[in-house]
Amino acid sequence: MKKKSILIIDDEASFARMTKIFLEGKGDYDVSYETESMKAVETTRSTNPDLILLDLVMPELDGGDVLARFNDDPVLKSIPVLFVTSMVSQDDTSDDSLVQSGDNIMIPKTSPPEFVHQCIQDKLAGVI
Amino acid sequence: MGNTAPIFAASMECVEGRVPQITVICAVKAEEDCHSFQEQLDFGDSLPEHFRVIHMPDFEMVVEALNSETSYDVILLDLLLDAPEGVDTLENLRKLAPYLPIIVFSEVNDMDLAIDALGRGADDFLPREYIDYPQLVARSVFTVIERRKQDLDKRVLQDQLIQAEKLDSLGRIAAGVAHEVKNPLATVQMAMAYISTLVPDVEDPQFGEACELATTAINRASEIISGMVDFSRNDCVAIKNGSLNDVVVKSVDLLRYEINKNKTTVHLNLDPSLPASEFDIGKMEQILINLIRNSIQAMQSCDKVIHLSTFVVSPEKRENSPWLQELAVKTGSATLIALEIRDEGPGIGDQKPAALFEPFFTTKRIGEGTGLGLSVVMQIVSRHNGLIRLKNMKNPSGLRTRIYFGVPPVTTTLSPPETQTLMKT
Ligand SMILES: Nc1ncnc2c1ncn2[C@@H]1O[C@H](COP(=O)(O)OP(=O)(O)OP(=O)(O)O)[C@@H](O)[C@H]1O
Numbered sequence A: 001m002k003k004k005s006i007l008i009i010d011d012e013a014s015f016a017r018m019t020k021i022f023l024e025g026k027g028d029y030d031v032s033y034e035t036e037s038m039k040a041v042e043t044t045r046s047t048n049p050d051l052i053l054l055d056l057v058m059p060e061l062d063g064g065d066v067l068a069r070f071n072d073d074p075v076l077k078s079i080p081v082l083f084v085t086s087m088v089s090q091d092d093t094s095d096d097s098l099v100q101s102g103d104n105i106m107i108p109k110t111s112p113p114e115f116v117h118q119c120i121q122d123k124l125a126g127v128i
Numbered sequence B: 001m002g003n004t005a006p007i008f009a010a011s012m013e014c015v016e017g018r019v020p021q022i023t024v025i026c027a028v029k030a031e032e033d034c035h036s037f038q039e040q041l042d043f044g045d046s047l048p049e050h051f052r053v054i055h056m057p058d059f060e061m062v063v064e065a066l067n068s069e070t071s072y073d074v075i076l077l078d079l080l081l082d083a084p085e086g087v088d089t090l091e092n093l094r095k096l097a098p099y100l101p102i103i104v105f106s107e108v109n110d111m112d113l114a115i116d117a118l119g120r121g122a123d124d125f126l127p128r129e130y131i132d133y134p135q136l137v138a139r140s141v142f143t144v145i146e147r148r149k150q151d152l153d154k155r156v157l158q159d160q161l162i163q164a165e166k167l168d169s170l171g172r173i174a175a176g177v178a179h180e181v182k183n184p185l186a187t188v189q190m191a192m193a194y195i196s197t198l199v200p201d202v203e204d205p206q207f208g209e210a211c212e213l214a215t216t217a218i219n220r221a222s223e224i225i226s227g228m229v230d231f232s233r234n235d236c237v238a239i240k241n242g243s244l245n246d247v248v249v250k251s252v253d254l255l256r257y258e259i260n261k262n263k264t265t266v267h268l269n270l271d272p273s274l275p276a277s278e279f280d281i282g283k284m285e286q287i288l289i290n291l292i293r294n295s296i297q298a299m300q301s302c303d304k305v306i307h308l309s310t311f312v313v314s315p316e317k318r319e320n321s322p323w324l325q326e327l328a329v330k331t332g333s334a335t336l337i338a339l340e341i342r343d344e345g346p347g348i349g350d351q352k353p354a355a356l357f358e359p360f361f362t363t364k365r366i367g368e369g370t371g372l373g374l375s376v377v378m379q380i381v382s383r384h385n386g387l388i389r390l391k392n393m394k395n396p397s398g399l400r401t402r403i404y405f406g407v408p409p410v411t412t413t414l415s416p417p418e419t420q421t422l423m424k425t
């Protein structure tokens, strides 16, 4: 099976890099990352990922702004996005640890990594 | 403890449905003096108050009484009780009972002595030649009690203000710290998750355990940080109209697993006539969850009961409590409602209730509590302009926590009785 490609957009380079290592260790993914939100659209175009992990709080453009730019673009618009953010804690996400904001799912950054992985699988499978 | 530990006035509850009784320690040598005080205080049945005068002819008795569970309202202290130490006795008593009104009784009517006594902590000075003066003793007793009560109100208000400010600045610091720390924590969490996958490939027999320990530790740190974020978030009080009873039922449901696991029984006694009120439903659930969890944890051994009730505060109870009156005024409410959780744990002992509300105050072992539960409760309650009272109970022993809220007059009464819950789980 062809590996899925994932793009991480997060200003925290070490987190992005570590997430890449973790996910690539699973064997099913090719992961790249972008730490400058201003370049998010450009990088997304060039890598054309199957899924984007998008940080909510970033300097310059925040996650919401980036998503708005994606939505203005007929191609980028269709790429599934998972928000990964340090703003929500597990507790807020009371029901099942996922917060829904519009159509977008937010995952707390400090969730257990296996949970993040599960969300990625589900999102790719189109079940969330 | 009674009168000596009034901060947050855990034990200052009005006696419900009884004639108010004022208990007087009469620390005089002579029995006759005590009688004449009693007569003076019983000068007519016109007073709604009823005096109970207890004769304590020596200092040790007074000390013992003050250290006992019983609470007293005022001390009449004869300067000759412990002669020649007179005023020293007064000072010692003051140390023992910093907030209890003390009226000094003296053989001589001496201005210097009076000033000295007042300077050393007496609330009033009563020379013998005045005690037969009609109503004077009673008047003195009323005045000193009332003055102390006002002081107490002021002090509690100040304490609450200080508390609120502390929480506020702590909240801001916590939010900043939590946010900064989350990213590195998340990175380490990821790293541990990755490293753990390598365990089968590594020969070192300790490697797996080291990974497990590190993972547990880092997950714990993340939990604490999340707790701090919850605590520090002061934005979202999303006030809606709702039923406190529903919140109680929902919270118990949320905790069903923990409740069953600890074999705890929860009795609900929810007042079906409780009016709807305005509050942040999520935050109110948080209050209940934190309190119920504390009770479960406090009870440890199984087969104990937590009683959860809601009720409308009766007008008489309100009349009797300056706190509740103030709450009604402050919130512009004609009706006050209360939420009560009563457990069968050990209670809070002599612990000053204020301390429990301090962020990070905990008596639990590391890993079992972060000490944020009650500070979050306090913060939410004060955002809702409510009032918390803790009281140690006997038979069976346990802690009773009451939270009072005002119901602003605009709110309508609640859905029909059949949707109300009055159940035993
Ligand atoms: N129902 C109770 N009975 C007896 N003691 C209690 C009760 N509730 C709280 N306490 C005491 O108050 C302390 C502070 O409570 P608080 O809920 O703030 O923190 P915690 O329960 O220790 O930790 P956390 O709630 O963060 O897990 C507790 O450690 C305990 O000593």
Ligand SMILES: [Mg+2]
Binding pocket: B290, B293, B294, B369, B372, B373, B374
């Ligand atoms: Mg607690």
